[in-house]
Amino acid sequence: MNRIxxxxxxxxxxxxxxxxxxxxxxxxxxxxxxxTDKIVEALEAVIAxxxxxxxxxxxxxxxxxxxxxLSKVNPEKVNGLHMIMSSVSRPEHLDIFEKGxxxxxxxxxxxxxxxxxxxxLEDGKLIIGEIHTYLELYGRLFIDLTPSVAxxxxxxxxxxxxLYTGPNTEETPTLVExxxxxxxxxxxxxxxxxxxxPRVDIPGSWxxxxxxADQPYELEPLFTRDPRLITEIQILMAMMTIRxxxxxxxxxxxxxxxxxxxxxxxxxxxxxxxxxxxxxxxCRHWALNPHPTLIPAIETGWVExxxxxxxxxxxxxxxxxxxDVFFTGKDGSLRSNRALSQVAGQYAVDLFIGSTLQMDxxxxxxxxxxxxxxxxxxxPNMGHDPRGRRHSTPAWLxxxxxxxxxxxxxxxxVQIVETFQKGNRPVFVESLDAIEVGKKANLxxxxxxxxxxxxxxxxxxxxxxxxxxxNSLEERRQAIAAIxxxxxIGLEHDPKRTEQLRxxxxxxxxxxxxxxxxxxxxxxxxxxxIEELVxxxxxxxxxxxxxxSW
Amino acid sequence: xxxxxxxxxxxxxQPNMLHHLPQHPVIEKTLHEASKVLKDDILRWDSAKAxxxxxxxxxxxxxxxxxxxxxxxxxxxxxDMVAGHSVGAFGAAVTANALTxxxxxxxxxxxxxxxxxxxxxxxxxxxxxxxxERQLARLIANHFTNENPVYIAxxxxxxxxxxxxxxxxxxxxxxxxxxxxxxKAEFLNVRVPSHCVLMKSVSSQLRNAMEMIxxxxxxxxxxANRTAxxxxxxxxxxxxxxxxxxxxxxxxxAICVLFELGAQLFIEMPPKNVLTNLAQQAFPCRRSxxxxxxxxxxxxxxxxxxxxxxxx
Numbered sequence: 001m002n003r004i005x006x007x008x009x010x011x012x013x014x015x016x017x018x019x020x021x022x023x024x025x026x027x028x029x030x031x032x033x034x035x036t037d038k039i040v041e042a043l044e045a046v047i048a049x050x051x052x053x054x055x056x057x058x059x060x061x062x063x064x065x066x067x068x069x070l071s072k073v074n075p076e077k078v079n080g081l082h083m084i085m086s087s088v089s090r091p092e093h094l095d096i097f098e099k100g101x102x103x104x105x106x107x108x109x110x111x112x113x114x115x116x117x118x119x120x121l122e123d124g125k126l127i128i129g130e131i132h133t134y135l136e137l138y139g140r141l142f143i144d145l146t147p148s149v150a151x152x153x154x155x156x157x158x159x160x161x162x163l164y165t166g167p168n169t170e171e172t173p174t175l176v177e178x179x180x181x182x183x184x185x186x187x188x189x190x191x192x193x194x195x196x197x198p199r200v201d202i203p204g205s206w207x208x209x210x211x212x213a214d215q216p217y218e219l220e221p222l223f224t225r226d227p228r229l230i231t232e233i234q235i236l237m238a239m240m241t242i243r244x245x246x247x248x249x250x251x252x253x254x255x256x257x258x259x260x261x262x263x264x265x266x267x268x269x270x271x272x273x274x275x276x277x278x279x280x281x282x283c284r285h286w287a288l289n290p291h292p293t294l295i296p297a298i299e300t301g302w303v304e305x306x307x308x309x310x311x312x313x314x315x316x317x318x319x320x321x322x323x324d325v326f327f328t329g330k331d332g333s334l335r336s337n338r339a340l341s342q343v344a345g346q347y348a349v350d351l352f353i354g355s356t357l358q359m360d361x362x363x364x365x366x367x368x369x370x371x372x373x374x375x376x377x378x379x380p381n382m383g384h385d386p387r388g389r390r391h392s393t394p395a396w397l398x399x400x401x402x403x404x405x406x407x408x409x410x411x412x413x414v415q416i417v418e419t420f421q422k423g424n425r426p427v428f429v430e431s432l433d434a435i436e437v438g439k440k441a442n443l444x445x446x447x448x449x450x451x452x453x454x455x456x457x458x459x460x461x462x463x464x465x466x467x468x469x470x471n472s473l474e475e476r477r478q479a480i481a482a483i484x485x486x487x488x489i490g491l492e493h494d495p496k497r498t499e500q501l502r503x504x505x506x507x508x509x510x511x512x513x514x515x516x517x518x519x520x521x522x523x524x525x526x527x528x529x530i531e532e533l534v535x536x537x538x539x540x541x542x543x544x545x546x547x548x549s550w
Numbered sequence: 551x552x553x554x555x556x557x558x559x560x561x562x563x564q565p566n567m568l569h570h571l572p573q574h575p576v577i578e579k580t581l582h583e584a585s586k587v588l589k590d591d592i593l594r595w596d597s598a599k600a601x602x603x604x605x606x607x608x609x610x611x612x613x614x615x616x617x618x619x620x621x622x623x624x625x626x627x628x629x630d631m632v633a634g635h636s637v638g639a640f641g642a643a644v645t646a647n648a649l650t651x652x653x654x655x656x657x658x659x660x661x662x663x664x665x666x667x668x669x670x671x672x673x674x675x676x677x678x679x680x681x682x683e684r685q686l687a688r689l690i691a692n693h694f695t696n697e698n699p700v701y702i703a704x705x706x707x708x709x710x711x712x713x714x715x716x717x718x719x720x721x722x723x724x725x726x727x728x729x730x731x732x733x734k735a736e737f738l739n740v741r742v743p744s745h746c747v748l749m750k751s752v753s754s755q756l757r758n759a760m761e762m763i764x765x766x767x768x769x770x771x772x773x774a775n776r777t778a779x780x781x782x783x784x785x786x787x788x789x790x791x792x793x794x795x796x797x798x799x800x801x802x803x804a805i806c807v808l809f810e811l812g813a814q815l816f817i818e819m820p821p822k823n824v825l826t827n828l829a830q831q832a833f834p835c836r837r838s839x840x841x842x843x844x845x846x847x848x849x850x851x852x853x854x855x856x857x858x859x860x861x862x
Contacts, residue, residue: 116807
């Protein structure tokens with residue numbers, strides 16, 4: 001037994017390496033504080049070539065001061081980095097690669113830089129590890145993508161490095177945890193240094209350095225939808241969804257995407273939903289960013305709880321005044337957490353509903369289009385049936401279609417799309433662009449956002465396809481084609497088959513749900529403008545300037 | 551806040567376009583400089599008659615673009631990036647300081663002369679609006695003949711594409727495009743099959759002429775015609791200026807790259823607003839203005855205000 005050879009090795013190489021790097025910074029820093037004008041020098045000292053660096057930049061909060069600083073380091077000193085980023089969204093994120101500072105990237109979403117991303121991939125200026133959902137990427141931080149350095153953003157810090165992230169905690173604790181507890185170095189940019197913090201969101205012992213940014217971090221009001229832009233077609237689809245899905249399946253908990261379709265649903269709950277007598281019966285618990293369009297539903301008592309991935313610019317005061325509904329800290333402001341809200345959205349809700357740019361005849365969908373490598377963020381995570389789920393709810397059980405003794409339920413995954421998108425491009429297509437993009441980018445699999453076999457319902461302006469009821473792939477295809485309008489997929493459908501599908505409950509038209517198309521009027525919206533949302537909030541919602549028209 | 555300067559290409563010319571440029575000492579000076587290089591009064595190059603020659607058109611567009619770009623800079627509006635459509639790329643390269651104005655004038659004049667003599671008759675260009683690149687490419691591939699070749703030329707927007715080649719070939723493709731649902735399919739008033747392989751010899755002669763000409767590293771990124779890449783290497787810009795005439799201009803992608811690089815304001819140089827409209831269509835949430843419509847003073851005020859209102 002004891003003859004097994006035991007190699008003599010150090011078990012503290014990571015810790016020792018960190019100590020060495022920290023020592024290099026000693027002459028630059030003042031305690032934990034890196035002087036603002038020394039940040040580039042500091043990054044050159046602590047980051048080594050080839051390091052794995054996680055840079056905070058998701059679809060909302062951006063460590064913009066640190067990303068700019070990283071793009072200014074000398075590529076002769078710092079190069080070949082392996083970047084890990086939820087979202088590639090700022091010009092300098094890719095400048096880092098153009099200058100050779102970084103080489104490889106693992107990410108979730110690159111929508112705002114998707115053309116440059118595919119150009120640089122084609123030109124060999126960057127290598128893609130994999131495209132992930134948010135939760136997968138966070139997961140890998142604890143397995144095989146543990147960072148050497150984390151560059152994150154917070155609102156305030158005190159001198160011991162405690163951080164206050166306020167409403168925009170988002171993914172910061174997750175990135176810091178993965179780095180700090182395996183001897184990586186954590187640098188946080190803050191908007192200001194304070195003697196006392198409103199609350200501590202991340203303890204100072206997890207943070208190695210702080211730096212006061214020259215400008216507050218960038219924050220994108222990504223979830224604000226102006227009700228003025230909601231069309232009557234979207235209202236019709238929203239009515240069908242409330243009636244034909246939320247009411248029919250008794251949806252208690254859910255997540256909404258960021259489109260105008262779901263904004264319309266939110267604004268119809270207090271009017272159309274109320275008229276159906278559904279208040280208190282559906283849509284009570286949400287995993288959702290603080291959408292301003294949800295204000296009327298909150299004010300009229302529809303909503304019991306909301307857990308948020310992130311904050312939303314302008315919603316801070318409103319949220320602070322509604323602690324019964326939102327998760328808030330002792331200081332009164334929102335506590336968001338992207339990783340935990342993604343878990344909630346994956347496992348704990350009855351329904352996910354979102355939109356897409358393309359869907360094929362089998363119901364597979366993707367937002368990736370030719371020439372652009374965009375990724376998906378959180379949609380694939382929430383838009384699938386988690387097979388590890390064991391708790392039941394009425395909606396989950398309602399998806400059971402067999403009487404097998406061990407039949408299990410299903411999460412409702414709903415796609416809501418108009419049959420044609422802007423520019424007269426059909427949404428229902430013979431073949432997804434994602435296949436060609438995946439081949440060109442040498443990805444191991446085609447970048448599908450939501451797989452058809454996870455989709456339980458598709459809603460278009462034509463009607464609803466109840467895919468979970470289909471007994472075969474053929475039946476599934478027919479149900480999709482029946483509501484695909486005059487797109488290539490819709491045109492190949494035999495209208496005679498539709499009557500049978502309606503009788504079998506695989507397809508419902510508005511009239512089957514008791515909805516007259518002419519009833520879908522903008523006057524049904526609980527708020528028709530941002531201004532009316534402000535009124536509903538009693539002046540607590542403060543929309544960003546670009547959404548103010550008065 | 552980042553500003554992109556856009557330089558238009560052929561099709562934007564207007565009779566008396568140089569006479570109608572805004573009053574500005576820097577513009578005046580630039581016109582003088584052009585006359586000196588050409589050893590001829592540049593103001594004689596923009597009459598309706600003179601503009602029948604592509605040589606005059608191209609030189610006049612270069613001079614107008616550079617003159618106004620310089621005037622804007624003198625008024626404090628500096629570009630953070632540039633792009634020019636076809637011959638407009640030379641004005642963009644000058645404004646990025648990759649190429650001197652003097653050298654650009656000689657090169658553009660040569661470019662015009664080479665293009666004019668390449669195909670005396672039987673060739674031209676058309677524009678198709680309302681169908682996408684893949685669909686149009688399929689049409690062209692299915693009906694290609696060596697006697698009457700047609701090629702995709704410029705990708706101005708996802709649904710506005712020009713084609714180049716033999717007149718008879720273009721005629722056929724235009725008719726087919728209308729059948730397939732194009733909302734517009736017509737000939738352009740151009741007698742040269744630009745931006746396709748038929749111009750290969752022009753490219754190689756331009757390339758030879760450029761051997762002698764020194765290029766500098768650009769001070770700001772230049773979005774390429776041929777590859778839609780943001781270029782920062784003088785050799786790559788040289789290559790783009792030579793090859794553009796025999797390759798499609800990927801204009802939509804070029805301005806998308808400027809957008810992704812952070813452009814918040816697109817300013818088009820005179821004499822018209824074609825590129826402004828394309829930018830507006832592509833980015834409704836960003837501001838696009840033309841000096842032709844708004845004038846130098848208004849452009850300066852808009853740029854100044856946007857700078858003040860942004861924190862980046």
